[in-house]
Amino acid sequence: MIRKITIAIDGYSSTGKSTVAKQLADYLDYIYVDTGAMYRAVTYFAMQNGFISTTHFDKEGLIASLDEISIGFEKAQPFETADVLLNGINIESEIRTLEVSSFVSPIATVPEVRRKLVYQQQILGKLKGVAMDGRDIGTVVFPDAELKIFMNASATQRAQRRYEELLKRGDKVLYQEVYDNVVERDRIDTTREDSPLIMAEDAIEIDNSEMNLEDQFHIILQLAKDRIAGRI
Numbered sequence: 001m002i003r004k005i006t007i008a009i010d011g012y013s014s015t016g017k018s019t020v021a022k023q024l025a026d027y028l029d030y031i032y033v034d035t036g037a038m039y040r041a042v043t044y045f046a047m048q049n050g051f052i053s054t055t056h057f058d059k060e061g062l063i064a065s066l067d068e069i070s071i072g073f074e075k076a077q078p079f080e081t082a083d084v085l086l087n088g089i090n091i092e093s094e095i096r097t098l099e100v101s102s103f104v105s106p107i108a109t110v111p112e113v114r115r116k117l118v119y120q121q122q123i124l125g126k127l128k129g130v131a132m133d134g135r136d137i138g139t140v141v142f143p144d145a146e147l148k149i150f151m152n153a154s155a156t157q158r159a160q161r162r163y164e165e166l167l168k169r170g171d172k173v174l175y176q177e178v179y180d181n182v183v184e185r186d187r188i189d190t191t192r193e194d195s196p197l198i199m200a201e202d203a204i205e206i207d208n209s210e211m212n213l214e215d216q217f218h219i220i221l222q223l224a225k226d227r228i229a230g231r232i
Contacts, residue, residue: 004030004129005227008138009220010197011151013101013185014158016208016216017133020151023217024224025131033124034073035134035141036104037084038117040095041071043107045086052103063112071120098166098173101181105188108135114194135189138200147227148203149220157209158182 007024009017018034025032042062046052051062073082074090083092094100107113114136121141125132132141138148159179166173189197199205204223208216 003228005146005224006125006128006142006144007131007147007149007224008142008145008200008203009131009133009149009151010135010138010199010203011133011149011206012153012158012189012197013182014162015151015153016161016213017151019213020149020217020220021131021133024221027221028129028131028224028228030129030131031124032082033121033130033132034082034084035117035121035132035137037095038071038120039104039108039113040100041084041086041091042069042113042117043100043103044091044095045069046107047100047103052106057106059110062107063110066112066116069116071117096169098171098177098181101185105185105192109188109192109194111194135197136195138203139198140195143200147224148200149223150199150203150205152205152207153209155179155182155186 007021007030009021011017018036021034022032024030043052045065045068046062049061049065051058051065068087070087072085072088074085083090084095085091118136118141121132121134121137124130125142134141138145138150156179159175159182162182163173163175163178166178206216206220
């Protein structure tokens with residue numbers, strides 16, 4: 001029987017963490033857990049219930065309502081990417097907007113939110129055979145993960161990728177808006193008091209500024225195969 005491992009992928013926004021984690025999960029027949037989508041779901045809940053806007057953030061109100069939040073993943077068809085459910089309702093499209101992106105980092109700084117989601121993530125990954133991406137997977141959620149990857153890229157490259165993605169979705173955005181959002185998210189993610197974005201000491205850094213998706217996947221897949229086989 002081939003042993004299964006935990007693959008923890010951390011890094012900055014728009015570095016392709018989710019893409020490569022999904023690819024690995026598909027190839028290795030692992031479970032993929034989109035932790036970023038979980039934070040986006042809480043953010044969407046906060047927006048819909050008036051807890052956060054451009055003018056205020058009712059942190060205590062959100063904390064008091066956390067028990068009302070149930071997040072799940074559901075595939076419409078086998079081998080398709082799982083959509084995010086919030087209290088049983090599919091919100092996959094709603095959580096991928098720039099508006100939601102602009103509020104994710106403040107929501108993620110709330111310790112009570114992080115504790116709730118980290119607990120859910122640890123339950124999902126307790127049986128191994130998991131590829132999970134986020135900001136603190138290798139440092140907080142799975143500090144004993146057999147393979148830890150930290151993904152990086154220049155802010156300009158990441159903003160361009162996100163900008164093109166949003167345009168393909170039909171969103172009307174300006175590149176400068178997207179770039180400013182990327183830079184601000186970096187600032188918040190790396191300076192928050194609870195579980196800031198840092199590279200685990202035993203993580204392998206992958207800078208994909210000049211790397212295509214195929215090369216990136218094969219590099220990380222080989223690392224995973226080596227760890228599964230116990231070669232490194």
